[in-house]
Amino acid sequence: MNLPAAAPAAHLLQVAVSTPAHSALGDLLSYACDRPLPPGTLVRVPLGRREVLGVVWDAPAEPPPLPAGMAPRAVAGVLEGMAPLDAAWRRLVAFAARYYQRALGELALAALPPQLRELTPEQLARRMRRTSPAFPPLPQAGEGGGEGCKNGHNAQSPAHPCPLPQGGEGVVGSISLSAEQASAAAQIDTNPGPFLLFGSTGSGKTEVYLHSVQQALAASPAAQALVMVPEINLTPQLEARFRERFAPLYGDAAVVSLHSGMTNPQRLKSWLAAHAGAARIVLGTRMAIFASLPGLRLIVVDEEHDASYKQQEGARYSARDLALWRARDQGAKVILGSATPSLESWHASDPAVGRYQRLEMPSRIGAGALPRLRLIDMGQQPRGAIFAPPLLAAITERVERGEQCLVLLNRRGFAPVLHCHACGWKSDCPHCSAHQVFHKIDRTLRCHHCGFAQRVPRACPSCGNPDIAPVGRGTEQLEEQLAQLLRNVITPERRAARVARIDADTTKAKGALEEQLAQVHAGDVDVLVGTQMVAKGHDFRRITLVAAVQPDGALFSSDFRAPERLFALLMQAAGRAGRDARYVAAQESHPEMWLQTWHPDHALYAALRHHDYPAFAAQQLAERAGAGMPPFAHQALVRADARSQETAQAFLQAAAEAARTAALPGLEQVFIFPPVPLAVQRVAGVERAQMLLESPQRGALQRFLAAWQPLLHAERARHKGLVRWLVDVDPQGI
Template sequence: MTSAIPPFSADIPPATPLLPVAVATPAHSGVGALLSYASAAPLPPGTLVRVPLGAREVLGVVWDAPEQPLTLPDGRAPRAIAGVLEGIAPLGSSWRRLVEFAARYYQRALGEVALAALPPQLRDLRPEQLARRLRRAATAPPAAPGAIESVAYSPEQARAIAEIDQENGPFLLFGSTGSGKTEVYLHCIARALAADPTAQALVLVPEINLTPQLEARVRARFAPVYGDAALVTLHSGMTPPQRLKSWLAAHTGAARIVLGTRMAVFASFARLALIVVDEEHDASYKQQEGARYHARDLALWRGREEGAKVILGSATPSLESWHASRPATADDPQGGRYRRLYMPSRIGAGALPRVRLVDLGQQPPKAVFAPALLAAITERVQRGEQCLVLLNRRGFAPVLHCHACGWKSDCPHCSAHQVFHKADRSLRCHHCGYASRVPRACPSCGNPDIAPIGRGTEQLEEHLARLLRNVIVEPAGRAARVARIDADTTRAKGALEEQLAQVHAGEVDVLVGTQMVAKGHDFRRITLVAAVQPDGALFSSDFRAPERLFALLMQAGGRAGRDAHYVAAQGGEPPEMWVQTWHPDHPVYAALRRHDWPAFAAQQLDERREAGMPPFAYQALVRADARAQETAQAFLTAAADAARAAQLPGLELVHLFPPVPLAVQRVAGVERAQMLLESPSRAALQAFLAAWQALLHAERPRHKGLVRWLMDVDPQAI
């Protein structure tokens, strides 16, 4: 509950101490990182309080006192802390250090990062409501007696486990899809919890849709020993009460295991002993709004600071992690900072899918599926096996087009097309959300013959259902069923879990989906995966595009043939991955055919070394949003000129590129421009960015029409 503290007034002696408090101040307000408030009672750092800010009362965190005593400017009267959130222990020093590092490194206000990491309900609950939440959190059911089931590990799993048990790490667990990485995680969690009755483990997954499947597996393993309440989840899809309950369980130590998405890296723990980052390469770990932190990198920093072991796992590691885990050689006796652990074989002697490249230049014109691929899908479905068709574009078609006058379904607010969704006959912009009805005729010339261009998952689902309508699934003797899983079909609460359950139960024969079904899922009956249109990423201006494409295709192919016993029972036909491409000789596909991530990574790292790109250099983006593109670019140019004129620290090692529009230049009526900064020295780049903040703040009022500016340190998309 919130206890009242006597307000600071003339009755309180002038010597009443001032406390530094972190609060979420408006962005670019120029308000300091910490504000000073008077308190008649001493409060330890980490105490949650309510404080006045302007005309409002907001949540704050008492912070560590600076070396110099706090003072207020002449003529400024101090304001008093309004109350303390009683019943919640102060946030620990390790959590405060994490927040300070994240704010400093990602160039954001300390209060913004600290308050964003706390459950929103802490800001809104009345004292009596908070007291009820705390009472419920304190009356968790006791753990049921039992023991963790024993598991027979493969030789590769046993070797990885032995190294993790004996060494400090951090570790990069490089295991092929289906090699049993999750079992290694579970063993390490069990070991950590058994070694210390207060120990806690944090398991990060890239996306919400992966949480239920992993949660069920973790709960089945640990609930018999530690009870159901010992495992909690933390992700943005939870309701505010659910999120507060999980946060309190982690903060008090009642939760022994926390499973969550990137936001969970900021959870408050009583005693963190182990951090697992599954699918560590995934771009979803990078926050794209507010403080643009990378959860994987913060997990590594937090593990080092708190003495917790950190395990990064992936079948297609990020090139940054791959380089950081390089073994020592004669030319590089130090090697990388991580220990690389190999698990190249699938559990149960299962075979990785055979990759077959289909040259679209040799196929019938306008064919969506090559005849050989359609025949392979039909054959698999007839035997009762499942197929996965991957197309990373939702909707029916990317654009509607009038062939008479050239009109396209452009979004009126963005420099992008409205996507045609046939199911509800709508045009929707996937950038700003603007939606409209499909016109009966061309709005420009009246031509009634407007047609879709390109394909999305909705169109593929419809097309496949038509092609397979006469296919009978044996031995069930029923017609083949095609289903789709993407962001459109999973909007309703519980829809994703229901659809995944249908796939696992064998009620779906062909699953059409985007990248959300291409990674992490353990589909036991899928034996064929087909990627329909993957070529777009081959010629992207973003230097990370080939890495992301290779990872996506390899992860998608990994959904096939995961159950060796099932494959054998079906007749032993090897699992397959088909890739339809106009460029079958491209090096990305050549490496994919060999399932050779190390060779692909080596080639990519050689190119980046020669070009001076990450991980051999460090980058930051400064973005400006304005009513006009000229205003956005003028602001960035002026800020760069001011930095050069001031000879900011680190400038001699930082290269500032000219400002350019973003790939999608206008979103929701706002023009966007960006400036790339690059340096061979992380320290020089950080020193420059910290010193540049004041100049950026000073430059902003000079550019009428500028909406906002922001920094993105270590950007993942350019």
């Protein structure tokens, strides 16, 4: 491709492009164009020897001067036919880049659909003619824009991109809300929020979301709503409910999804529909927070406590936190929903703090009872038992009555490690400081950190002993054991009990998850074994018993958030039992949660027994307040990857010393801990270390981090063995 050389006298544009990591280039680069372009316009520009997509940005009051003797390169092309990204979107990206300490261009381009980043102006023009409503042409030199609608589009365009709803703004059908649902919905309708919807599992939070979305869209023909869920596997059933409710009002195309499980053309189509205002409702995972939604009036963050809302690669943003910022910036309402809110949100909704309005829905729909918790002390059970006899008897009884059971173990594979008892060899990954997991179905050892896989050896590679054995348990082993233990159990349909497994290994193929969930809903599965991906959000109507087999590990983790996550996971898992009150009543049974533990007297399990999240949260917040941990302090991690652990830690230590020597702003309120290796310190042959920063003042921490960036870039040049470094603001795992 022939890249343009310096342009003749022309308009100078400031363009955000994704520059190489740690290049220390400025946030915006200067390019020349033969006409002025409004901020938010997408352009193709030369960058080195490549041509890349860029976003025309708001010009600073004093544009940076060009180096002497250097002329700006010319814009290669303008992506016509698509309305510019509006000021609200640009403010969101700019805030996220500033807060999470990333380059503006990196975040702006990562927020766009992958396929859009690759299209030429001609390709985009053809696509827009095929699938999208027309937009007014971009203004030429000396031309101004026309009158805009609420979405920022030209109202004089012959094909206005904001269609009026089909079928009027009325209510589809008659949806009867419970008293608790009606009270919560009324509060959301009349108050500004933000709202924390604290509803027990099965209390009908989704119906409140549907009501609130309906109210938001009815208020304006240009209004849009964003509904986020933490994981891809939760989007199909949510999309089905939203289409059922809103397709009769606004047409089937008014509801779109945005998540990484879609193909690139699908993602681009949904994104363009949202950008044009044709999509009134966008359902998605964390990436959807950056969708272009000119008419945004409501954001819903379901399961707001879930750690999946925090990006763990590249720009480590929190979609939940950005939802709060974006709603405030655009004058939209935001609803955070959960049966086990994050402790940060719970604290913010304390009336004494008053940042969020807490709405409570403690009862299940249909007067359904919450599951009883049955704790099994594994110290009193037969040695080596995978399933305690009382639990196995309870599962057998349920299956013989035609009910379904869910068995939870948050570890896939057959066993965490293979072990030779003769010489002590373990199936360690050659590239990571972690074990390779034994997968019995395909007889492989796989590292779940770097992806390295190999066949299971016939004998110990160290001593030749043929008797190497699996140690520990994974979902594969549970599935196999249950199938064996239940082989003689007969269901009311006079067939043998069926055991199935749903985890990341069984759902790799396209459509596999939907097919397996359909089998569960149809009653073709009697016992479902799975990881956390089936423990939340799913509406299984016939499951009446849930069992957690090995939950104790998180009780003694070095991560202070581990108890919070364990409590949330177990509460969410328990919520899968007894969701259909009429079915439970007809079966004359009571839903149960069985928990096998070596620590039955632990305070976490005592709170879980009574489904008492407020008591658990109060105890955890008291501990964190005493220790000065979030939400009573603010944290950031600096992580370094290097060829050796010594190099990684030396870089971090030098960066800390440079910050102290320079007396950076905010330093007096920031405590810098010594660098330490990560829990899994080597991944894919790269050593990893981290250094924690903590401050009682968020502003002080942000000032320090911003001033520290040039010093971090400078230190990187002095440590040749350093592979990369990054700053993780508000980390979710330490």
